[in-house]
Amino acid sequence: MTLxxxxxxxxxxxxxxFFQQSLEFLRxxxxxxxxxxxxALLSFLLMLGVFPxxxxxxxxxxxxxxxxxxxxxxxxxSDTMSMLVLLGVWxxxxxxxxxxxxxxxxxxxxxxxxSYFQAGLVKLVNPEWxxxxxxxxxxxxxxxxxxxxxxxxxxxxxxxxxxxxxxxVAELLFPLAFFNQTTLIMALVCAGCFHLANAILFGLNRFxxxxxxxxxxxxxxxxxxxxxx
Numbered sequence: 303m304t305l306x307x308x309x310x311x312x313x314x315x316x317x318x319x320f321f322q323q324s325l326e327f328l329r330x331x332x333x334x335x336x337x338x339x340x341x342a343l344l345s346f347l348l349m350l351g352v353f354p355x356x357x358x359x360x361x362x363x364x365x366x367x368x369x370x371x372x373x374x375x376x377x378x379x380s381d382t383m384s385m386l387v388l389l390g391v392w393x394x395x396x397x398x399x400x401x402x403x404x405x406x407x408x409x410x411x412x413x414x415x416x417s418y419f420q421a422g423l424v425k426l427v428n429p430e431w432x433x434x435x436x437x438x439x440x441x442x443x444x445x446x447x448x449x450x451x452x453x454x455x456x457x458x459x460x461x462x463x464x465x466x467x468x469x470x471v472a473e474l475l476f477p478l479a480f481f482n483q484t485t486l487i488m489a490l491v492c493a494g495c496f497h498l499a500n501a502i503l504f505g506l507n508r509f510x511x512x513x514x515x516x517x518x519x520x521x522x523x524x525x526x527x528x529x530x531x
Contacts, residue, residue: 308522313349317345318345320361323384355395365388389410390519407519418493419474419477437462
């Protein structure tokens with residue numbers, strides 16, 4: 303995958319992510335609603351590829367306005383990741399050379415890889431994750447408005463134990479997927495399905511597009527690494 307194609311695909315997915323986030327503010331009042339409308343328009347233009355540097359710049363400004371207004375990311379990890387990808391794309395347009403452009407986007411990829419590995423490491427040292435208790439509490443005691451059938455999964459302790467270790471191992475081994483393109487694609491599909499499952503089961507729909515927006519850059523980065531080796 304070429305760098306130009308990776309950036310274009312990232313802009314489309316990132317535009318979708320910001321558009322989804324903007325919809326949450328349309329039911330607000332005052333400044334939040336106006337920001338939501340503005341960001342929805344900017345997101346649509348980003349998907350179309352219209353004046354990308356200008357649009358990315360305006361999205362960066364509005365993102366910092368929201369961060370200041372809510373004293374941090376409005377929705378935690380998903381906002382942080384989408385902001386990270388946005389900054390990487392924005393800096394790639396400001397970069398004085400191809401090398402610095404690749405450095406800006408490569409940093410985004412390394413942060414995504416680290417996010418998966420770190421999540422697996424945290425789970426590994428947590429005895430409740432190793433025993434399956436953490437997943438039991440997720441399904442049995444979750445504050446999210448999930449169905450009774452989803453809560454019923456808490457009774458399947460062996461399934462939860464297996465699921466816990468599948469998540470831990472998959473997250474820890476994610477960096478190794480870079481050694482082969484097919485393996486990397488499979489790892490990204492599995493990671494994407496994991497985010498999609500969380501969206502379906504618990505309504506954590508913001509995370510899907512926030513993380514998927516960086517996947518084209520991941521595929522480009524892996525190919526670029528093999529060119530350099």
